[in-house]
Amino acid sequence: MRPVDPRLLRHARAARGYLIFTVGLGLTVTLLVLAQAGLLAHALATAARGTGAAALWPALAVLLAVVAARAMAAGGGETVALRAAATVKAELRRKLTAHTLRLGPAWLGGQQTGEIATLATKGLDALDPYFARYLPQLVLAVAVPVAVVARVAAADWISAVVIAVTLPLIPVFAVLVGLHTKARTQRQWRLLATLGGHFLDVVEGLPTLKLFGRAKAQVQVIGEVSEAHRKATMGTLRVAFTSALVLELAAALATALVAVEVGLRLLAGHLGYQTALLVLLLTPEAYLPLRALGAQFHASMEGATAAARACDILDTAPPGQATAGSRLGSGAPVPADLRSSDIMLNEVCVAYPGRDGLALDGVSLAIAPGERITVTGPSGAGKSTLLALLLRFAEPAAGTIEVGGVPLAHLDLAAWRAQIAWVPQHPYLFAGTVAENIALGQPGASRAAIDHAAALAGAAEVIEMLPAGLDTELGERAGRLSAGQRQRVALARAFLRDAPLLLLDEPTAHLDAITAAEILATVETLMADRTVVLVSHGPGWEGQASQTITLHHGQLAALVAT
Numbered sequence: 153m154r155p156v157d158p159r160l161l162r163h164a165r166a167a168r169g170y171l172i173f174t175v176g177l178g179l180t181v182t183l184l185v186l187a188q189a190g191l192l193a194h195a196l197a198t199a200a201r202g203t204g205a206a207a208l209w210p211a212l213a214v215l216l217a218v219v220a221a222r223a224m225a226a227g228g229g230e231t232v233a234l235r236a237a238a239t240v241k242a243e244l245r246r247k248l249t250a251h252t253l254r255l256g257p258a259w260l261g262g263q264q265t266g267e268i269a270t271l272a273t274k275g276l277d278a279l280d281p282y283f284a285r286y287l288p289q290l291v292l293a294v295a296v297p298v299a300v301v302a303r304v305a306a307a308d309w310i311s312a313v314v315i316a317v318t319l320p321l322i323p324v325f326a327v328l329v330g331l332h333t334k335a336r337t338q339r340q341w342r343l344l345a346t347l348g349g350h351f352l353d354v355v356e357g358l359p360t361l362k363l364f365g366r367a368k369a370q371v372q373v374i375g376e377v378s379e380a381h382r383k384a385t386m387g388t389l390r391v392a393f394t395s396a397l398v399l400e401l402a403a404a405l406a407t408a409l410v411a412v413e414v415g416l417r418l419l420a421g422h423l424g425y426q427t428a429l430l431v432l433l434l435t436p437e438a439y440l441p442l443r444a445l446g447a448q449f450h451a452s453m454e455g456a457t458a459a460a461r462a463c464d465i466l467d468t469a470p471p472g473q474a475t476a477g478s479r480l481g482s483g484a485p486v487p488a489d490l491r492s493s494d495i496m497l498n499e500v501c502v503a504y505p506g507r508d509g510l511a512l513d514g515v516s517l518a519i520a521p522g523e524r525i526t527v528t529g530p531s532g533a534g535k536s537t538l539l540a541l542l543l544r545f546a547e548p549a550a551g552t553i554e555v556g557g558v559p560l561a562h563l564d565l566a567a568w569r570a571q572i573a574w575v576p577q578h579p580y581l582f583a584g585t586v587a588e589n590i591a592l593g594q595p596g597a598s599r600a601a602i603d604h605a606a607a608l609a610g611a612a613e614v615i616e617m618l619p620a621g622l623d624t625e626l627g628e629r630a631g632r633l634s635a636g637q638r639q640r641v642a643l644a645r646a647f648l649r650d651a652p653l654l655l656l657d658e659p660t661a662h663l664d665a666i667t668a669a670e671i672l673a674t675v676e677t678l679m680a681d682r683t684v685v686l687v688s689h690g691p692g693w694e695g696q697a698s699q700t701i702t703l704h705h706g707q708l709a710a711l712v713a714t
């Protein structure tokens with residue numbers, strides 16, 4: 153692993169400024185280290201000569217100032233480091249959320265959501281020691297030994313040679329240990345992420361697990377993963393402690409070597425007292441930062457690993473960007489109005505990453521304005537994938553989609569989606585009020601508009617029954633509403649959105665016949681004057697369709713125009 157991940161500097165602006173600051177501070181501290189040793193040697197030599205206290209005071213005062221400055225640099229450096237870490241974490245979390253949204257559901261479907269949640273929270277928090285301890289130590293580990301060897305060489309070249317020869321032992325040992333622990337640290341992180349994923353699964357699927365009597369077994373699984381994580385952590389710590397011992401020993405032996413060599417030459421009169429003192433004071437300082445770096449390395453690896461994973465995600469190209477061959481965003485042309493333009497699918501194929509075979513295989517379809525297309529077919533045939541394609545959650549692996557004659561991939565994504573209202577197969581209601589959930593269809597909608605949309609969706613009675621009406625907090629996933637009630641809230645969203653293209657994914661699935669009939673009537677109003685693509689297993693929609701297509705294993709099996 154590289155000491156500083158260049159991708160981190162690219163994704164987190166705050167890290168760049170901080171790095172410059174750290175280098176500056178490290179060089180200052182290096183100068184202070186040299187000054188402190190020099191002053192101390194001078195003061196001791198003066199005292200030994202017995203010239204009296206008066207001659208000592210100036211040197212002692214400066215020495216005190218140097219010590220105070222070192223303390224201030226250490227304290228100030230840590231404050232700045234933690235502040236930088238907080239900024240970097242906030243920036244990475246914000247980007248991670250935004251980028252995950254951009255990558256969309258097709259990508260998220262192939263990921264472990266628990267792992268990403270752990271990464272964005274606990275994982276990035278581990279960047280604190282990385283910034284506050286590891287990076288400053290890294291600068292010192294480079295600057296101080298070089299400066300010390302140079303200073304000692306100026307005073308006594310023989311000692312400088314001894315230090316210069318023994319110094320590389322420390323990083324060599326540290327690298328050997330590091331290579332050994334790398335796999336362990338990564339395993340530790342993976343286990344922690346798995347633990348997060350399992351826990352999320354258990355909490356979300358508790359009713360299912362209870363019913364099937366699997367709750368105990370899951371608790372056991374969590375217990376096992378925790379145990380594995382504990383062992384991995386202890387293993388890493390054991391190696392860390394042992395390596396600290398080895399490094400300590402190497403440094404102590406090297407220092408002793410210098411001490412013996414200096415002591416002998418002092419006795420023989422080949423070396424001045426003050427020079428000998430200076431060398432003895434400086435020698436341990438050369439080894440100290442390298443040893444400390446070894447210790448900080450272990451403490452900071454978790455943060456570095458998490459940051460690397462975050463960068464991996466941030467560097468994943470969103471669908472469309474990779475295939476479109478054009479830059480999306482502000483520069484892209486705005487799509488034609490769907491009220492008057494056709495959507496043409498030509499031999500479109502879709503493949504999901506990590507899946508064999510095609511989810512859609514050579515589908516051609518013309519969607520004229522105002523048309524109502526019903527898509528049927530068995531489970532797994534690719535019906536939802538067809539909607540995902542129109543929503544641009546998925547991109548065609550082959551074939552083209554054109555809107556008013558322009559390839560969809562070249563059009564501005566946000567402007568395209570603004571023309572679509574979508575009621576997914578499993579509508580997601582967020583923790584928030586009913587009104588907020590409906591307003592998702594059109595942020596900033598007036599209260600009257602929300603009321604109206606709720607009424608059109610037949611959600612008015614549902615909302616009346618709730619303790620605080622539209623302002624009732626729904627809680628995560630709106631557990632307090634029935635499936636049919638949730639469906640009505642989702643339909644209200646679509647009404648409020650008032651977009652020309654309406655995509656409905658099994659709007660009456662899981663509903664009883666009466667509720668289904670009611671929703672059917674609601675959808676009938678919603679479909680007026682709109683282009684509609686409606687996915688449905690069951691009968692009941694054919695009467696309103698202008699085209700019914702049937703999918704089988706991703707292929708268009710039948711195309712019935714009415």
Ligand SMILES: Nc1ncnc2c1ncn2[C@@H]1O[C@H](COP(=O)(O)OP(=O)(O)OP(=O)(O)O)[C@@H](O)[C@H]1O
Pocket residue numbers: 257258259261262504505507511529530531532533534535536537538577
């Ligand atoms: N995110 C994904 N990652 C990998 N494979 C996927 C993903 N989503 C769907 N698939 C696969 O693609 C195929 C088509 O799935 P799709 O959801 O389009 O089916 P469907 O016709 O909507 O089925 P259902 O009627 O059960 O909703 C299936 O084999 C499914 O397993």
Ligand SMILES: [Mg+2]
Pocket residue numbers: 535536537577657
């Ligand atoms: Mg589906």
